[in-house]
Amino acid sequence: MNALKERILREGKNLGNGILKVDNFINHQVDPALMNACGEEFARRFERVGATRILTAEISGIAPALMTGLHMNLPVVYARKTKPITMPDTVYLTVAPSHTKGRLVELIVSPEYLGQGEQVLIIDDFLASGSTIQGLVRLAQAAGSELVGIGALIEKAFEGGRAALEHLNVQIESLACITSMEDNEILFSD
Amino acid sequence: MNALKERILREGKNLGNGILKVDNFINHQVDPALMNACGEEFARRFERVGATRILTAEISGIAPALMTGLHMNLPVVYARKTKPITMPDTVYLTVAPSHTKGRLVELIVSPEYLGQGEQVLIIDDFLASGSTIQGLVRLAQAAGSELVGIGALIEKAFEGGRAALEHLNVQIESLACITSMEDNEILFSD
Numbered sequence: 096m097n098a099l100k101e102r103i104l105r106e107g108k109n110l111g112n113g114i115l116k117v118d119n120f121i122n123h124q125v126d127p128a129l130m131n132a133c134g135e136e137f138a139r140r141f142e143r144v145g146a147t148r149i150l151t152a153e154i155s156g157i158a159p160a161l162m163t164g165l166h167m168n169l170p171v172v173y174a175r176k177t178k179p180i181t182m183p184d185t186v187y188l189t190v191a192p193s194h195t196k197g198r199l200v201e202l203i204v205s206p207e208y209l210g211q212g213e214q215v216l217i218i219d220d221f222l223a224s225g226s227t228i229q230g231l232v233r234l235a236q237a238a239g240s241e242l243v244g245i246g247a248l249i250e251k252a253f254e255g256g257r258a259a260l261e262h263l264n265v266q267i268e269s270l271a272c273i274t275s276m277e278d279n280e281i282l283f284s285d
Numbered sequence: 286m287n288a289l290k291e292r293i294l295r296e297g298k299n300l301g302n303g304i305l306k307v308d309n310f311i312n313h314q315v316d317p318a319l320m321n322a323c324g325e326e327f328a329r330r331f332e333r334v335g336a337t338r339i340l341t342a343e344i345s346g347i348a349p350a351l352m353t354g355l356h357m358n359l360p361v362v363y364a365r366k367t368k369p370i371t372m373p374d375t376v377y378l379t380v381a382p383s384h385t386k387g388r389l390v391e392l393i394v395s396p397e398y399l400g401q402g403e404q405v406l407i408i409d410d411f412l413a414s415g416s417t418i419q420g421l422v423r424l425a426q427a428a429g430s431e432l433v434g435i436g437a438l439i440e441k442a443f444e445g446g447r448a449a450l451e452h453l454n455v456q457i458e459s460l461a462c463i464t465s466m467e468d469n470e471i472l473f474s475d
Contacts, residue, residue, distance in 0.1 A: 108371075110370075114371065116371040118395065119398075122369070122371065123362065123369075123397075124361065124362045124397075125347075125351060125360065125361045125362075125363070127351050127352070127355035127358075127361060128355065128358065130351065130355075131355055153344045154343045154344050154347070154363075154365075157315075157344070157347045158347060158351055161315060161317050161347075161351060161352075164315070164317035165317035165318065165320075168317075170314050171315045171317060173315070173344075175344075177386075179308075180300075180304065180385055181298075181300065181304065181306040181312065181313075182308070182313070196367075204313075205308065207308070207309070207313075207314075208313060
């Protein structure tokens with residue numbers, strides 16, 4: 096998606112070690128119009144997968160998932176990283192290693208909002224190693240839901256996340272696929 | 286706003302001790318169409334305050350702030366609760382007591398996205414005691430920004446947040462103002 100790629104080239108910062116800073120429009124400051132366009136594009140690409148619910152992880156997945164939900168007219172569930180007091184005693188919980196935090200984080204979903212008969216579309220900000228998304232997949236499986244697609248705003252192809260998800264046999268889409276961040280450059284797949 | 290009030294009456298749960306569970310459409314599962322309508326309503330009410338940026342706090346403030354930003358064509362900054370590695374070394378940080386967590390939480394904003402000359406509109410999910418919003422106000426003040434308005438989806442009037450914010454002399458709006466949650470009821474101000 097050109098609008099996203101252009102924004103990454105113009106305002107993204109390659110901090111080295113494969114870390115891409117996009118705090119200017121996704122991860123700390125958010126551009127609602129860009130997120131809306133991304134949501135519209137995800138809705139177009141996943142139009143035919145039959146999703147009944149969108150699943151993401153707090154925090155940075157919320158904006159793209161919400162805009163995708165708006166255009167697909169679907170509810171959005173975001174996995175919590177701490178269990179709030181409003182959640183039932185018994186929940187689905189998995190742990191996933193966090194790249195940016197350097198430790199395991201918990202991903203928690205209430206059985207109230209994920210269950211049998213749901214067709215789940217996962218939307219997140221990054222597809223890097225795929226570990227967060229794999230955690231979301233495990234939550235959907237634990238709930239007895241069917242996974243129907245995976246979408247990420249930005250894919251870091253050199254971290255192998257897509258390969259780790261391919262056995263799931265669902266449509267995987269990224270709106271900006273980065274193949275290299277070496278030599279302080281950012282290169283896209285097309 | 287009637288759509289929000291009706292939703293609270295239909296799906297909100299009064300858990301006692303002033304705790305309102307709205308996990309079905311705001312705090313864990315989000316209804317994008319409802320959030321979009323709320324954002325449109327905030328945009329209408331704050332049309333004339335001259336905001337240049339919207340400020341909220343992760344996590345639950347992101348959805349209403351994002352939709353308000355979409356309708357006002359403004360960037361949204363969400364205060365982080367932990368400092369990510371992509372943030373500069375020196376940041377604005379304040380602490381605020383969290384009702385639902387029973388402890389102090391940090392609210393952190395990068396000086397990259399909040400500074401002098403900005404007119405800040407704060408949007409959050411709840412206005413209860415006002416402590417989170419007061420934390421956001423302190424961040425805006427520390428950055429030299431001007432506060433121009435405060436909006437919350439749901440106000441719990443019996444917790445006194447509005448009174449605690451009134452000395453700021455800015456427009457304060459809530460889309461559903463709850464005056465009582467006693468006897469397992471939920472009563473609105475009108």
